[in-house]
Amino acid sequence: MSKIGIVFGAKSFEHEISIVSSIAxxxxxxxxxxxxxxxxxxxxxxxxxNKINSKLFSSGEYKKFDKLHIxxxxxxxxxxFGDKKIEFDFALNVTHGGDGEDxxxxxxxxxxxxxxxxxxxxxxxxxxxxHFTKNYALSCGVKTLxxxxxxxxxxxxxxEFPCIVKPVRLGSSIGVAIVKSKEELSYALDIAFEFDNxxxxxxxxxxxxxxxxxxxxxNGEFIFSIVEEPKKEEFLDFDKKYLDFTRTERVNEAELxxxxxxxxxxxxxxxxxxxxxxSLIRCDFFVVDGEVYLNEINPIPGSMANYxxxxxxxxxxxxxxxxxxxxxxxxxxxxxxxIQAAKGK
Amino acid sequence: MSKIGIVFGAKSFEHEISIVSSIAxxxxxxxxxxxxxxxxxxxxxxxxxNKINSKLFSSGEYKKFDKLHIxxxxxxxxxxFGDKKIEFDFALNVTHGGDGEDxxxxxxxxxxxxxxxxxxxxxxxxxxxxHFTKNYALSCGVKTLxxxxxxxxxxxxxxEFPCIVKPVRLGSSIGVAIVKSKEELSYALDIAFEFDNxxxxxxxxxxxxxxxxxxxxxNGEFIFSIVEEPKKEEFLDFDKKYLDFTRTERVNEAELxxxxxxxxxxxxxxxxxxxxxxSLIRCDFFVVDGEVYLNEINPIPGSMANYxxxxxxxxxxxxxxxxxxxxxxxxxxxxxxxIQAAKGK
Numbered sequence: 001m002s003k004i005g006i007v008f009g010a011k012s013f014e015h016e017i018s019i020v021s022s023i024a025x026x027x028x029x030x031x032x033x034x035x036x037x038x039x040x041x042x043x044x045x046x047x048x049x050n051k052i053n054s055k056l057f058s059s060g061e062y063k064k065f066d067k068l069h070i071x072x073x074x075x076x077x078x079x080x081f082g083d084k085k086i087e088f089d090f091a092l093n094v095t096h097g098g099d100g101e102d103x104x105x106x107x108x109x110x111x112x113x114x115x116x117x118x119x120x121x122x123x124x125x126x127x128x129x130x131h132f133t134k135n136y137a138l139s140c141g142v143k144t145l146x147x148x149x150x151x152x153x154x155x156x157x158x159x160e161f162p163c164i165v166k167p168v169r170l171g172s173s174i175g176v177a178i179v180k181s182k183e184e185l186s187y188a189l190d191i192a193f194e195f196d197n198x199x200x201x202x203x204x205x206x207x208x209x210x211x212x213x214x215x216x217x218x219n220g221e222f223i224f225s226i227v228e229e230p231k232k233e234e235f236l237d238f239d240k241k242y243l244d245f246t247r248t249e250r251v252n253e254a255e256l257x258x259x260x261x262x263x264x265x266x267x268x269x270x271x272x273x274x275x276x277x278x279s280l281i282r283c284d285f286f287v288v289d290g291e292v293y294l295n296e297i298n299p300i301p302g303s304m305a306n307y308x309x310x311x312x313x314x315x316x317x318x319x320x321x322x323x324x325x326x327x328x329x330x331x332x333x334x335x336x337x338x339i340q341a342a343k344g345k
Numbered sequence: 346m347s348k349i350g351i352v353f354g355a356k357s358f359e360h361e362i363s364i365v366s367s368i369a370x371x372x373x374x375x376x377x378x379x380x381x382x383x384x385x386x387x388x389x390x391x392x393x394x395n396k397i398n399s400k401l402f403s404s405g406e407y408k409k410f411d412k413l414h415i416x417x418x419x420x421x422x423x424x425x426f427g428d429k430k431i432e433f434d435f436a437l438n439v440t441h442g443g444d445g446e447d448x449x450x451x452x453x454x455x456x457x458x459x460x461x462x463x464x465x466x467x468x469x470x471x472x473x474x475x476h477f478t479k480n481y482a483l484s485c486g487v488k489t490l491x492x493x494x495x496x497x498x499x500x501x502x503x504x505e506f507p508c509i510v511k512p513v514r515l516g517s518s519i520g521v522a523i524v525k526s527k528e529e530l531s532y533a534l535d536i537a538f539e540f541d542n543x544x545x546x547x548x549x550x551x552x553x554x555x556x557x558x559x560x561x562x563x564n565g566e567f568i569f570s571i572v573e574e575p576k577k578e579e580f581l582d583f584d585k586k587y588l589d590f591t592r593t594e595r596v597n598e599a600e601l602x603x604x605x606x607x608x609x610x611x612x613x614x615x616x617x618x619x620x621x622x623x624s625l626i627r628c629d630f631f632v633v634d635g636e637v638y639l640n641e642i643n644p645i646p647g648s649m650a651n652y653x654x655x656x657x658x659x660x661x662x663x664x665x666x667x668x669x670x671x672x673x674x675x676x677x678x679x680x681x682x683x684i685q686a687a688k689g690k
């Protein structure tokens with residue numbers, strides 16, 4: 001049993017699903033959980049585990065609990081005689097979207113020396129920018145669907161429909177639209193550019209198969225989840241997609257050939273190594289004519305993809321004992337001393 | 346005149362040159378400067394501008410000055426009756442290398458809502474990882490020299506010499522070596538892998554011309570520096586390269602055709618847009634047979650490349666009035682309320 005700091009909420013379009021996702025983890029972790037909520041103003045609060053409930057947050061009631069601040073080594077409560085540290089063995093970053101998945105929290109944990117499970121800065125940047133994801137996948141030898149990249153002031157001409165318009169930086173289908181004809185294009189572009197000044201336009205491929213595979217690496221060995229074939233409607237909207245975030249029941253495994261499973265795992269490995277060390281991620285793949293394409297990387301998947309693993313809690317514990325170590329940096333002042341010596345001071 | 350917070354030091358192989366670089370800025374900014382030092386343990390100190398001197402840091406004397414902490418809105422000094430904010434109009438990130446250029450400080454400024462000049466998280470990641478720089482340049486339509494990418498466990502076979510071995514993540518020539526023959530390779534690889542678990546190996550091209558161009562964008566318009574042809578020795582080592590960091594005198598402009606200058610500016614613009622908004626950067630280019638190749642992006646160049654601009658201080662002020670705005674995120678709790686309604690609670 002560990003003491004795990006569940007960090008969630010934050011200034012993010014996915015603030016609410018982070019709340020739901022974090023609460024779901026109560027059912028799948030037998031550890032002592034320390035809930036650290038980041039409110040929309042980026043203030044930290046310690047929410048007692050036995051009190052946690054989604055209503056606390058919408059009502060603003062969370063403010064009656066202890067306010068914390070972050071500093072070297074962790075989170076602290078201001079107390080009359082010095083600050084009191086909130087103890088935990090490691091933090092689990094369950095902050096979907098902004099702050100959690102864009103590198104902000106990873107940086108804060110890094111700066112303040114807080115051990116954590118979650119994507120590091122580079123991993124965040126390559127997964128939360130869809131244009132970068134494609135470049136990154138390419139450089140790892142993993143295919144993605146062809147796409148065009150535009151910025152707000154570009155002249156945009158599209159001739160193939162249907163296509164999918166996606167803001168470059170938001171996850172969770174926000175601002176994403178399937179465009180069936182030229183007439184629908186400018187509306188979809190307006191919506192997408194409301195969320196970002198860069199977009200990508202992908203071909204919409206019919207009868208594409210979708211498979212999700214989660215996994216992590218601990219002590220140099222990969223641990224894979226089962227492969228899930230997500231329920232497909234033409235396109236999952238925000239609400240439907242986020243049913244995932246409350247899930248704690250095991251889903252059925254997709255019926256796939258061993259060859260295809262190995263192919264998916266091989267692609268996962270290429271994406272994960274070494275950029276995603278320290279995190280448990282879900283890769284969403286497309287399969288078209290037996291070829292595997294990366295659709296997206298979820299560096300903090302809904303309810304941490306617990307429902308895809310035989311022993312998710314065990315996996316998290318293994319991972320927590322195998323977090324990436326940072327380079328030791330010796331600061332000697334040799335260079336400054338040399339300059340001073342040269343100046344004769 | 347502004348109040349500018351100069352943030353420097355930090356846990357970085359370039360800690361010392363950040364000190365030297367920051368002190369150099371005293372000579373070129375007429376503003377009120379607030380020096381905020383991050384020591385190697387990542388504690389913040391406010392160093393009085395009239396006391397600043399490189400010796401303060403090597404001797405540990407900086408510890409006698411006010412210790413600060415970071416929180417919403419800025420840096421604070423603990424005072425008897427509540428915290429006292431250290432006021433400045435904007436921060437200038439002069440933290441070369443780790444913390445400053447890898448996205449950590451950018452994230453902290455973002456999280457705590459501190460306006461700053463410096464590269465944002467994405468900009469940091471694409472410039473401080475040489476492998477990502479190449480992918481990024483490619484996706485912007487900018488050429489780079491061909492290279493191979495290896496990780497620690499890969500079988501490495503190189504047949505062309507001389508070549509250059511570079512750790513993927515460190516700037517400043519640390520761990521970089523020119524390898525003239527097969528015999529020298531394994532030593533160079535050992536050194537490079539001491540600093541990173543990923544490296545790139547580039548061909549060494551003789552008689553390549555090197556040109557540096559700095560610039561920024563304010564109010565949608567680019568401001569370019571002159572083009573500098575850095576003094577070339579076969580290879581600049583750490584000490585030689587960092588003479589740059591103390592420089593405050595204008596250098597001579599490279600004698601180039603207008604066509605080549607425009608070509609360099611065009612490549613700079615492609616790299617800068619939109620990823621580098623908010624920062625003043627220097628792009629180091631190679632020119633081979635009239636073709637321009639990006640060598641590296643310095644998102645926080647030595648002494649902020651002041652010596653390359655006609656009016657560097659004016660440029661910094663323009664940039665400070667044109668910092669990127671973050672998306673407004675409304676958190677409504679609609680989704681959580683919907684779940685609660687569905688549960689009948």
